[in-house]
Amino acid sequence: MTQELIDLRTSILEERYEDALAIVEDLEGMSRQAILRNIQSFLLRLLIHLIKNQVEQRLTTSWVASISDYIRQIKRLNLQDNKKAYYVKADAWELMLSEEWEAAIDTASAEVMSGAYTPYQLSEMVDKKQIMLTAQKLLYLTYASRQRHGWVVSESNRGSLKRY
DSSP states (O other): OOOHHHHHHHHHTTHHHHHHHHHHHHHHHHHHHHHHHHHHHHHHHHHHHHHHHHHHHHOOHHHHHHHHHHHHHHHHHBTTEEEEEEEESSHHHHHHHHHHHHHHHHHHHHGGGGGOOOOOHHHHOOHHHHHHHHHHHHHHHSSSSSOOOEEEOOSSTTTTEEOO
């Protein structure tokens, strides 16, 4: 990115404005990709926790805090600087979650029940559709009003949402 900034400065000083605009577009693309990578890492962690919750049929306070934090971080990252548009549109979450599913199963297999299941065994045990639906419901909350509010996955209704 440093080289791009040097090239941008040079282009402006040499009055090569078309080159400068092309560099600005490249920088914007790099920034967008970095944001999407960060969102994907939070999606991965979210899926891992939802998988663990479903298989172990319990929800620790730490997991609730983690899930809530992932949703807050995704909401913060997803909202563009103009505070009016989003990097990820609501209809794109299903695809993004699907892209992270295998990695979530792999990682969760080491964490669920202290690594008692292989990724294949774990993938056969879980209700993928329910986990994806729960994740999407949580993600849709990130488009709610800009007021401060919270959300958790309720232990008594594993996989359901509870707002406070």
